Amino acid sequence: MPTVLLVRHGRTTANAQGVLAGRAAGVRLDAVGREQAARTAARLAGVPLAAVVTSPLERCRQTARAVVEHQRGADSAAPPTVVERGITECDYGQWQGRELRRLAQDPLWSQVQAQPSAVTFPGGEALAAMQSRSVAAVRHHDAVLGKRHGPGAVWAAVAHGDIIKAVLADALGMHLDLFQRIAVGPASVSIVRYGPHRPEVVAVNTDAGDLSWLRDAGPAGDAPVGGGAGAGAS
Template sequence: MTTTFLLVRHAAHDKIGNFLAGRTADVPLGPAGREQAERLGARLAGENIGTIYASPRKRTQETAAAIAAALEIPAVETADALDEVDFGTWSGKTFEVLNTDPHWHQWNSIRSLVRAPGGETMLEVQSRVIALVETLGRQESDGKVVLVSHADVIKALVCHVLGLSADAWPRFEIAPASISTIVAGDWGAKIVALNENVS
């Protein structure tokens, strides 16, 4: 028995690429992001999906809601394990400011060892998302599940499935409104699609 996980990065907000949104709860999708979310719904409408889980952040909830509407799924389940990395005091800062911080450069060089100030390590992020996938795999065997999350969380899971260090995160892209697909079973897990972009 296998479970297919469709890992969806949330659609774009208006300031994507300009500041570290992190766990800033009130960052909604912008107009372009809402269009991306609708395209995600159209793309996933024929996938026979049973359940949708999403991070508690507004941008993921709005993305998941658009997918649920297209699939006629009545409710989205919120999963804290899919939440954005806890970037601690970095959350909400512009990348211009962050790029002057040596700790930020260290974080991006060796994420497997460095903790965000007042926040998480990438290994902690990886641990929580792996635990969720293992739990859902037992509950949703032979089904398809959508997980709407954030780039770094998806990258942490992909690195684990591929047997890569968490430090391998810059070697592949997880774009806004992209879909990456993992199939998991008692035998392990494999990537069957990476960064399918519907935007």
């Protein structure tokens, strides 16, 4: 199966203000977020992407555009961009638009931290439902792109922090109640390969480093006993 790069959008005006943006319209990258997105796009420029799949929300589409623009070359066309509602932000319901410091005083906050699998946001979505539809969407695109481009293909999914944490928890075989142990920063890149036996989590929450080795990574296979020689080994 291919390799998926889980890219979180860059910092937004809401992030900087400590507000839970949710699915609110008009939430865009701020100056720092645009720089972060450009830096991440530059990291991915040396990796020919089969596709860029993005959440429909503006902050993700801005980040996806930066990634696509850096893919353009004299001898290569930009990869197609696909908007996927399955990886849109969680519907936080009545929590949307509120300050995080205020939400931390809500009795539900402690359950979000300790037992997210049991949480349904008032007037919104259950975190378990969020995980189910986001994992299904990522695995669907991975399978489709694998059939279209072969098992060595690499593609990017541009999404949100809780979405990526939920997908990573599934790939790691972790219960959703443990997903708060995973950190996913703005414009970070996490890497998952859905192999024949199990998913392989190659990297989590990276914001620097060369990714050009992914061009020659090949399809996922058996786990190397002892850890193997690592990327780039001949």
